Amino acid sequence: MALHPRIILLGLPGSGKGTQGMLISHAFGVPVFSSGEYFRSLRREGKLPSEIAAKINAGGLVSDEDVNKVVVESFLSTRQAQVGFVLDGYPRTVAQAAFLDEYLTKQNLHLDATILVDLPVETAIRRISGRRVCPVDGSVYNVYYSKPAKEGTCDQCGASLIQREDDREESVRIRISTYDMITKALTTYYEEQNKLATVAGDGNPEDVFGRIREVLGDPA
Ligand code: AMP
Numbered sequence: 001m002a003l004h005p006r007i008i009l010l011g012l013p014g015s016g017k018g019t020q021g022m023l024i025s026h027a028f029g030v031p032v033f034s035s036g037e038y039f040r041s042l043r044r045e046g047k048l049p050s051e052i053a054a055k056i057n058a059g060g061l062v063s064d065e066d067v068n069k070v071v072v073e074s075f076l077s078t079r080q081a082q083v084g085f086v087l088d089g090y091p092r093t094v095a096q097a098a099f100l101d102e103y104l105t106k107q108n109l110h111l112d113a114t115i116l117v118d119l120p121v122e123t124a125i126r127r128i129s130g131r132r133v134c135p136v137d138g139s140v141y142n143v144y145y146s147k148p149a150k151e152g153t154c155d156q157c158g159a160s161l162i163q164r165e166d167d168r169e170e171s172v173r174i175r176i177s178t179y180d181m182i183t184k185a186l187t188t189y190y191e192e193q194n195k196l197a198t199v200a201g202d203g204n205p206e207d208v209f210g211r212i213r214e215v216l217g218d219p220a
Pocket of ligand 1: 013035036037039055056057059060061062063064067088089090091092093096166175
């Protein structure tokens with residue numbers, strides 16, 4: 001694998017992309033950018049436009065145009081993205097993937113790998129139902145797998161943990177069907193470019209990361 005790889009993570013909501021993104025980021029020394037986390041950070045700062053907030057809360061997708069703009073302006077065009085990256089939650093539509101390809105090609109760059117973290121829907125739903133987040137610093141916990149030291153309380157800042165609005169059952173159903181109807185097509189898109197690797201997403205984060213490492217190899 002290239003020294004500064006450009007990697008994309010695909011998978012159902014709850015498949016563990018966020019956790020794996022961080023592990024890859026540490027191992028390969030590249031920054032991770034999560035479009036969903038970026039929107040949540042805007043929300044924490046009171047800067048998320050209300051029409052975008054409404055779409056996210058309902059479990060729908062933000063428009064391709066808005067997301068492409070955010071990802072370029074807030075990440076891809078910045079200095080930190082010049083050493084490679086892991087993208088978590090972007091692209092999520094074929095139109096976004098085509099936009100990203102075009103953006104990179106213009107700079108003589110390319111993606112090194114696209115990893116699908118594969119998990120049965122029922123397992124993903126169970127993971128999401130246990131997910132709790134800190135409304136102050138965005139730390140993520142899980143009541144089943146990754147509990148805070150004190151129940152319901154953020155280890156980092158002591159704030160009371162909450163459930164993400166879009167992690168409620170009704171929104172989760174919509175997010176999963178959106179994945180099936182729209183995002184799944186990305187696997188074919190990258191398969192056709194011979195860029196897709198699929199790893200099983202079950203087990204603990206270290207197990208999954210071990211599988212990803214096998215796919216990526218060592219930093220060269
Ligand atoms: P995530 O944290 O990746 O599950 O994203 C949370 C929510 O943010 C999604 O359900 C969408 O509403 C929105 N979002 C994040 N990334 C994208 C994207 N690439 N395209 C459209 N909407 C997005």
